[in-house]
Amino acid sequence: MKKLVTAALLAITIQADAQTPTWSDDVACIVFSHCATCHHDGGPGHFNLMSYADAYWWRNEMRDATQARFMPPWPPDPGYRSMAHERVLTQDEIDIIAAWVDGGAPEGNSSNAPAPPVFETEWEIPAPDVSAIMPDYVIPSSTADNYRCFVLPINNPSDRYITGLEVVPGNTEMVHHVLVFQDATGGAAALDAQDIEPGYESFGGIGVDDAKLIGVWAPGASAYFTPPGMGIKLLANADIVIQVHYPASSTSELDSTRINLRLAPPGFQRELALDPILDHVVNITDGPLIIAPNVVDTFHAEYTTPIPATITAVAPHSHLLGKRMRAWAVKPGGEVVPIVDILRWDFRWQGLYSFRHPIFLPQGTTLYCETIYDNTEDNPFNPNSPPEYVWLGEATTNEMMLYYFMWTYGLQGDEEIVVDDSPHMAHHLDCEVDFTIGVDEGTVAPRMSVAPNPARDRFLVTLSGERAWLRLIDAQGRATMVRYTAGTRIDLDASSLARGVYTLEALYPGGALERARIVLE
Numbered sequence: 001m002k003k004l005v006t007a008a009l010l011a012i013t014i015q016a017d018a019q020t021p022t023w024s025d026d027v028a029c030i031v032f033s034h035c036a037t038c039h040h041d042g043g044p045g046h047f048n049l050m051s052y053a054d055a056y057w058w059r060n061e062m063r064d065a066t067q068a069r070f071m072p073p074w075p076p077d078p079g080y081r082s083m084a085h086e087r088v089l090t091q092d093e094i095d096i097i098a099a100w101v102d103g104g105a106p107e108g109n110s111s112n113a114p115a116p117p118v119f120e121t122e123w124e125i126p127a128p129d130v131s132a133i134m135p136d137y138v139i140p141s142s143t144a145d146n147y148r149c150f151v152l153p154i155n156n157p158s159d160r161y162i163t164g165l166e167v168v169p170g171n172t173e174m175v176h177h178v179l180v181f182q183d184a185t186g187g188a189a190a191l192d193a194q195d196i197e198p199g200y201e202s203f204g205g206i207g208v209d210d211a212k213l214i215g216v217w218a219p220g221a222s223a224y225f226t227p228p229g230m231g232i233k234l235l236a237n238a239d240i241v242i243q244v245h246y247p248a249s250s251t252s253e254l255d256s257t258r259i260n261l262r263l264a265p266p267g268f269q270r271e272l273a274l275d276p277i278l279d280h281v282v283n284i285t286d287g288p289l290i291i292a293p294n295v296v297d298t299f300h301a302e303y304t305t306p307i308p309a310t311i312t313a314v315a316p317h318s319h320l321l322g323k324r325m326r327a328w329a330v331k332p333g334g335e336v337v338p339i340v341d342i343l344r345w346d347f348r349w350q351g352l353y354s355f356r357h358p359i360f361l362p363q364g365t366t367l368y369c370e371t372i373y374d375n376t377e378d379n380p381f382n383p384n385s386p387p388e389y390v391w392l393g394e395a396t397t398n399e400m401m402l403y404y405f406m407w408t409y410g411l412q413g414d415e416e417i418v419v420d421d422s423p424h425m426a427h428h429l430d431c432e433v434d435f436t437i438g439v440d441e442g443t444v445a446p447r448m449s450v451a452p453n454p455a456r457d458r459f460l461v462t463l464s465g466e467r468a469w470l471r472l473i474d475a476q477g478r479a480t481m482v483r484y485t486a487g488t489r490i491d492l493d494a495s496s497l498a499r500g501v502y503t504l505e506a507l508y509p510g511g512a513l514e515r516a517r518i519v520l521e
């Protein structure tokens with residue numbers, strides 16, 4: 001008898017009530033848009049999130065990983081600077097996943113779910129001007145990381161400008177990151193010739209002094225496109241050299257990674273360069289970079305621009321002791337410009353992060369960085385146990401402090417150039433999440449204001465940011481109006497809407513969300 005009662009109670013508590021989001025109506029859209037890109041067969045994510053059954057199996061881990069903002073992986077803090085094409089969930093999306101899991105992870109009506117995405121091996125640069133692939137390489141099984149450089153001759157007879165660069169990993173499970181260089185000296189080809197296997201081993205750089213870094217790739221990274229009118233100079237007769245990081249693996253595997261380039265038509269482009277403008281030798285202010293055992297130590301560098309400069313992207317780089325990497329600029333008038341803040345540096349997730357608009361730095365602007373290293377036992381990536389002295393060098397067990405900037409000569413007005421203006425990553429098949437967390441609680445954001453309130457035909461919304469998606473949600477949780485705004489004030493026509501209580505949501509680039517309650521009478 002007692003057993004029966006418990007069973008009945010259990011049935012009641014796990015039954016989805018009206019307030020629980022469902023897979024089909026709410027969660028599938030989030031997962032297909034933000035997770036399946038990596039979590040599918042052959043993707044870098046190790047397990048699939050392509051169906052209700054997959055997600056149900058992983059539900060608790062999904063809740064925890066999204067609440068901790070560990071997934072989707074996106075190292076730069078969007079609150080410090082919101083980047084182009086950033087991979088972040090809104091707080092609402094995180095809350096919906098949690099509410100779904102905590103409510104028993106119901107499927108709901110499966111016919112409402114969007115069709116799962118199809119991942120063809122389609123290139124992001126569909127008809128590249130240059131497509132070069134490295135020879136098939138058998139990655140030996142090894143207990144150590146393997147950093148291998150491959151030379152891709154591209155037979156380019158004259159100087160050209162690269163406007164798009166795509167890395168297509170041959171083996172998505174094994175290619176952990178790729179640095180792309182150009183080498184016009186022939187040095188890399190000579191090193192390659194000395195090694196009988198395809199490629200040659202080299203950590204840090206590619207072992208050729210004059211080779212120039214032109215791109216970086218990490219799992220999930222998209223192709224890199226330069227802002228309109230700008231290009232990376234590809235020197236005549238240069239080789240493309242890729243350094244591929246294969247993590248330790250118990251099986252031997254095959255890889256053949258490809259590079260696709262889009263070139264500008266012959267003619268003038270503003271030349272972009274990718275340089276380590278803040279670094280651990282030339283402009284470190286508290287060097288040398290030596291980190292004592294059992295300490296958390298901080299290092300800085302600074303550089304004042306001798307000319308007006310425009311930066312379009314940033315790529316911070318350190319090794320296994322790196323804990324936090326932050327860069328900012330101070331303009332001659334004292335204005336502070338946040339650039340990037342990686343709160344939890346993770347050697348495995350590196351990227352070249354593009355700004356939504358290029359950032360113009362007048363002559364005399366100082367760029368600063370602060371890098372925190374954790375050389376204690378608490379750092380799970382510490383290569384030494386017990387910790388040892390670690391200093392500047394090329395090996396994984398050495399350290400580095402580099403902030404690469406994609407930059408060009410700066411012109412007034414560069415900040416008007418649009419790289420990415422959308423507040424949130426486009427959803428799979430434009431699916432929408434029906435569920436809104438917290439509508440019933442009437443959480444009123446302090447900074448967004450609506451007047452008059454109550455309103456009749458029109459009301460004026462004053463926002464705390466320049467661009468936002470606005471959604472007006474009725475008492476049933478349906479979005480009755482969706483608008484994209486530029487500017488901080490918008491006048492909305494509510495004359496055709498049913499009278500009642502609504503929640504107005506403003507979603508800003510970077511995922512910040514504000515809400516206000518409004519009554520139409």
Ligand code: HEC
Binds near residue numbers: 031035038087089220
């Ligand atoms: C850019 C690719 C990428 C995206 C996008 C991504 N993941 Fe992952 N995910 C990974 C990789 C790679 C791992 C393995 C991490 C590791 O080995 O450290 C992982 C691991 C995980 C894990 C296991 C974490 C653990 O505790 O070990 C979970 C759960 C997860 N992802 C959920 C998600 C969810 C949910 C989303 C979408 C909201 C998502 N991921 C989006 C690449 C991705």
